[in-house]
Amino acid sequence: VVSGERDLVAWLRRSFGPTTRELVGDDAALLTLRGDWALTTDSQIEGVHFPAGLSPRLLGQRLLAVNLSDLAAVGARPAYALLALSAPRGWPARELLRGLRPGLRRHGMVLAGGDVASGPVPGATLTLLGRRPPRGRWVRRTGARAGDRLWVGGFLGESAAGQRLMARGARWEAGRVTIPAQLDLERAELATARRAVRRHLLPEPQLELGEWLGKRRRAAAIDLSDGFALDLHRLLEASGVGAEVVADALPTAPGFPNLASRLGEEPLELALGGGEDYVLLFALPEGVAPPAFFDATEVGRVTRRREVALLTRHGPRPLPPTGWDHLEESTLELHEGRGRPSLRSPSR
Amino acid sequence: VVSGERDLVAWLRRSFGPTTRELVGDDAALLTLRGDWALTTDSQIEGVHFPAGLSPRLLGQRLLAVNLSDLAAVGARPAYALLALSAPRGWPARELLRGLRPGLRRHGMVLAGGDVASGPVPGATLTLLGRRPPRGRWVRRTGARAGDRLWVGGFLGESAAGQRLMARGARWEAGRVTIPAQLDLERAELATARRAVRRHLLPEPQLELGEWLGKRRRAAAIDLSDGFALDLHRLLEASGVGAEVVADALPTAPGFPNLASRLGEEPLELALGGGEDYVLLFALPEGVAPPAFFDATEVGRVTRRREVALLTRHGPRPLPPTGWDHLEESTLELHEGRGRPSLRSPSR
Numbered sequence: 043v044v045s046g047e048r049d050l051v052a053w054l055r056r057s058f059g060p061t062t063r064e065l066v067g068d069d070a071a072l073l074t075l076r077g078d079w080a081l082t083t084d085s086q087i088e089g090v091h092f093p094a095g096l097s098p099r100l101l102g103q104r105l106l107a108v109n110l111s112d113l114a115a116v117g118a119r120p121a122y123a124l125l126a127l128s129a130p131r132g133w134p135a136r137e138l139l140r141g142l143r144p145g146l147r148r149h150g151m152v153l154a155g156g157d158v159a160s161g162p163v164p165g166a167t168l169t170l171l172g173r174r175p176p177r178g179r180w181v182r183r184t185g186a187r188a189g190d191r192l193w194v195g196g197f198l199g200e201s202a203a204g205q206r207l208m209a210r211g212a213r214w215e216a217g218r219v220t221i222p223a224q225l226d227l228e229r230a231e232l233a234t235a236r237r238a239v240r241r242h243l244l245p246e247p248q249l250e251l252g253e254w255l256g257k258r259r260r261a262a263a264i265d266l267s268d269g270f271a272l273d274l275h276r277l278l279e280a281s282g283v284g285a286e287v288v289a290d291a292l293p294t295a296p297g298f299p300n301l302a303s304r305l306g307e308e309p310l311e312l313a314l315g316g317g318e319d320y321v322l323l324f325a326l327p328e329g330v331a332p333p334a335f336f337d338a339t340e341v342g343r344v345t346r347r348r349e350v351a352l353l354t355r356h357g358p359r360p361l362p363p364t365g366w367d368h369l370e371e372s373t374l375e376l377h378e379g380r381g382r383p384s385l386r387s388p389s390r
Numbered sequence: 391v392v393s394g395e396r397d398l399v400a401w402l403r404r405s406f407g408p409t410t411r412e413l414v415g416d417d418a419a420l421l422t423l424r425g426d427w428a429l430t431t432d433s434q435i436e437g438v439h440f441p442a443g444l445s446p447r448l449l450g451q452r453l454l455a456v457n458l459s460d461l462a463a464v465g466a467r468p469a470y471a472l473l474a475l476s477a478p479r480g481w482p483a484r485e486l487l488r489g490l491r492p493g494l495r496r497h498g499m500v501l502a503g504g505d506v507a508s509g510p511v512p513g514a515t516l517t518l519l520g521r522r523p524p525r526g527r528w529v530r531r532t533g534a535r536a537g538d539r540l541w542v543g544g545f546l547g548e549s550a551a552g553q554r555l556m557a558r559g560a561r562w563e564a565g566r567v568t569i570p571a572q573l574d575l576e577r578a579e580l581a582t583a584r585r586a587v588r589r590h591l592l593p594e595p596q597l598e599l600g601e602w603l604g605k606r607r608r609a610a611a612i613d614l615s616d617g618f619a620l621d622l623h624r625l626l627e628a629s630g631v632g633a634e635v636v637a638d639a640l641p642t643a644p645g646f647p648n649l650a651s652r653l654g655e656e657p658l659e660l661a662l663g664g665g666e667d668y669v670l671l672f673a674l675p676e677g678v679a680p681p682a683f684f685d686a687t688e689v690g691r692v693t694r695r696r697e698v699a700l701l702t703r704h705g706p707r708p709l710p711p712t713g714w715d716h717l718e719e720s721t722l723e724l725h726e727g728r729g730r731p732s733l734r735s736p737s738r
Contacts (some may be wrong), residue, residue, distance in 0.1 A: 067628055068429035069463035069613045072528050081502060083474045083517055087509045090476065115417035126431045126515045128438065143605070154429060159514075161435045167505075167515040169431055169475045170677035172418070180420050256565075265417045280415055 049157060050135055058143065061152040061386075071124065071155035076172035080118035084109045090337045091265045093208055094163075096243075098215060101166070102141020108267070110149070111320040115265035117181040117256025118172025118250070125168055128161030138166060149249070168206050178256035183280035185262030188327035188346040192285060193338045195248045195321040197241070197295040198270050199302065199309065202316020204210035204242025206233075212239045219342035231304065234297035245320035251336050255324055263324035267318040267357055268315045275350060275363035277323060287342035287361060289354045314352075314366045398483055398506060406491065409500040419472065419503035426522035428466035432457045433525070435513035441556055442511075444591075446482050448562060449514070453594055456615070457516045458595035459668040460499070463613035465529040465604025466520025468597070470502045473516055486514060497597070526604035531628035533610030534673035536694040540633060541686045543596045543669040545643040546618050547650065547657065550664020552583075552590025554653045559586045565569030579652060582645035589643075591667035599684050603672055611672035617665040623698060623711035625671060634710060635690035637702045662700075663712045665737020 053061040086105045088094050106123070113120050123146060127135055135158065135231045149171075191369060204212075211222035212235065219236040221227060228237055251387060255261040264277040269290070276284055292313050302309035324342055332338045342353075352361040399497075403411040413419045434453045436442050454471070461468050471494060475483055483506065484705040493499060499518075522528060534540075559570035560583065567584040569575060575583055612625040618640070626633055641659050650657035673692055680686045691700075735737040 068528075068530050069460040069611075070430035070466060070518075072464060072530075073427050073429060074425070075427050076425040077422070077424075079421050079423050079472075081421060081472055081517075081519075082418035083472045083503070083515070084505050085474045085476055085507050085509075085515065087476055087507065087513075090507060090509050112417040116420060118418060122429075124429055126432045126433045126517075128433055128435055128513070157430075157432050159433055159435065159438060161433075161438050161513070163510055165435075165476070165509070165513065167431070167433065169429075169472060169474075169517040170418075171429075180416075182416050182420075184415075215685075263417075307711075318606070387711060 046241055048056065048323060053136060053371040054139060054153070058153050062154070065152065065153040065154045071122070073122065073154060078180070080172045080174070080180070081169065082109060082112035082118045083167060083169040085165060085167040092221055093335045097214065098137035098139035098164070100243060101164070102138040103145060105166050105168050106142050107245045107247050108320060110145070110249060111245060111265045111267070113170055113172040114247045114249045114252035115181065115263050117175070117178055117252045119175045119253065120149045120170055120172045122152050122153050122171040123168055125156035125166060125279045126153045127156065129164040130162065131228055133164055134197050137322040158164055171293055173251050174319055174381050175256060177255060180325070181252060181255045181261050181263045182264055183264050183277050183387060184284055185260055186277060186281035186344050187260070188283055188344055189328055190325040190344040191328055191340050192287065193324050193326060193332065193341040194266070194270070194293055194341050195251050195324070195336065195338050196319065197298070197321070198266070198319055199291050199313035199316045200238050200295045200298060201242040201245065201318040201320065202312050203298065203301055203305060203307070204238035204240070205318065206307065206326070207235055208242065211316040214239065214243055225304070227304065230297060231301055233274055234295065234301045237255040237295065238301065240316065245318070248322050251322055251332065251338070254332060254336070258326065258330060261324055261326055263322050266323050267317060269364065270319065270323065273313045274361070277325070278350060279342070279350070282348070284345040284348040284350055286351045286353055286358070289352050291339065293339040295342070314361070325347060329367045401484060402487060402501070406501050407562035408635040410502070411458045412463035413500065413502045413599040419470070421470065421502060423519070426528070428461055428520045429520070430457060430460035430530070431515060431517040432460060433513060433515040436511040437584055439582065445562065446512070447552065448591060449512070451731060453514050453516050454493040455593045455595050456668060457518045458597060459593060459613045459615070461518055461520040462595045462597045462600035463529065463670055463701035465523070465526055465600045466508065467523045468497045468499050468518055470519040471516055471590050472502055473514060475504065475514045477512040478510065478655055479508055481512055508532045523601050523604060526601060528670070529600060529603045529609050529611045529642040530626050531612050533608055534629035534630055534631055534674070534692050535608070536677055537690055538692040539688050540635065540679065540690040540692060541595045541639055541672050541674060541688050542618070543599050543672070543686050544667065544683065545641050545646070545669070546614070547661035547664045547668055548586050548643045548646060549593065549652060549666040550660050551646065551649055551655070552586035552588070553666065554655065555583055555587050555628040556590065561688065562587065562591055573652070578645060579649055582643065582649045584657050585643065586649065590666065593666070595668060596670050599670055599680065599686070602680060602684070606674065606678060609672055609674055611670050611732050614667040614669050615670050617663040617667060617712065618653040618667065618671065619709055620711045623673060623708070625673070626692070626696070626698060630696070632696040632698055633690055634693055634699045634701055634706070637700050637736070639687065639689045641687040641689070662709070679723060
């Protein structure tokens, strides 16, 4: 009797190296863990985090990247992964595992176990364990102090632009991004658009930056997944402080404002609330700056007053915690009221 | 601005005690782990593992119980939980958390983190960490040897009968099970049916039995989730052995054969392949027996020959690895072909 799940497990034990072979096969993965560990879990569900028809292999890559970004935010070094997968029968589960494999290898990680179930739509939850690096500290949301400078580890809004492009028909096929002709983008815009789609689908978790932050005497960080404004509020609230953010300092990709406008979006709004940036927002004491190769950008400073102000050319204005909240009805209505495409691609 | 997810996290930190308050709030849960740990992850998805309309609180209880059963199988003592929840907006996520809480408390566990996302149907993935108890060994599937006796920790098929009853309209409401009148069951049958539904919805993970097995010089075990026959094959395959199982020895609940027949099911088939028993199947050296209060039943013995035989009154017959395989198309067809209700309730 051929058994699909058994086949998959056997394939997995063959394909994921000796440690996986040793670990996968019992009702639980049995690990010897010494020291300090960071655990995180995050899902990718069709129709919520990615559109139907996305390549299962790409989904595997994205699932890993999104989870690694959480480990990056606390300064952890990834070590183990557990996968809980559900999908309709016949869905190519192996492809998702193939998508996970290169990233696991690159980070020296081991797939230690998981669970397979049938389900109405493809969805996967990954749980990662990362260790505290030698001589590293945990980076927490609570570590920001008045006077600190705020930094962002990469472009804001680019991923959200990529998501909007996909909602309008942009596709990823065999590593190439195609942009529908009816969007009528010029050559330079096309390149910007392709980069945005790629960035949306394959975020680059800032693990080295996270480790670097963990080596500082003091640092605070959060993974930007639900939008800069909302996640900034989370960081500040955890630290009991406020902030001033300089609108013009917010880093965006070359050609981003133009692309956003072409998509009918306000560039600043997309940068502040688009979400799924998967770069780090962090606070460092004044005078401490990350090395230039991290390409991080200073965007403001932490204040004692527990308010969040956006400093614009027209003066300061309050910056509310808008962004993607998975349980907030009014957030959704707000977005929908602005005529956004119905396919949203949130995550936390 | 009110934020649903923030509200939920704040409520969670208030309601789940000081350790959760400390742990929840960063991008990853930060734990100090020393020694040997078992990690397991398991999902419950509406329409797959439970019917639409099931109480979210009960779902929380079931989700925890099913995951604890995996820890029981390796002899681990539960310690931490991470929850990845996805549900349509407006779904009462707090109720699921309320359902988790008593079980977490009872086992001295800490909810250490998680993730909330919107999704097309309610679904939840729980990841548990359990530690190896002092002076305990891990119990693995690989530990069975020729000559060992096979044991089962509880009734087989009862949960599957409960699932069939729910597919025919049995309901759990505020802790009470109602059986539809059109099933036309007699009084004694009704009691059996109610117990079956309760057992299906709220399995009792055999953690003490698992720990006891871990204190033996040698033991092998597997959690019976996909059906006795399939999981038995998994255990034997991992150990490189075969077995003889005595059909008449398989433990079933009082009144079970009659109830199964009333449901149009062959009692033996339901016991062998129904699945979701969430009791332990284990192997112990001859002469070693679990204490009587575990109510375990000896069901056969392990053989050197790598075949699995079912000894019936009419002689031996091969026992194929039938049961629930989440990826095996033909399994589903087989079941459907026999006129089973379309709501199946599998899990692993």
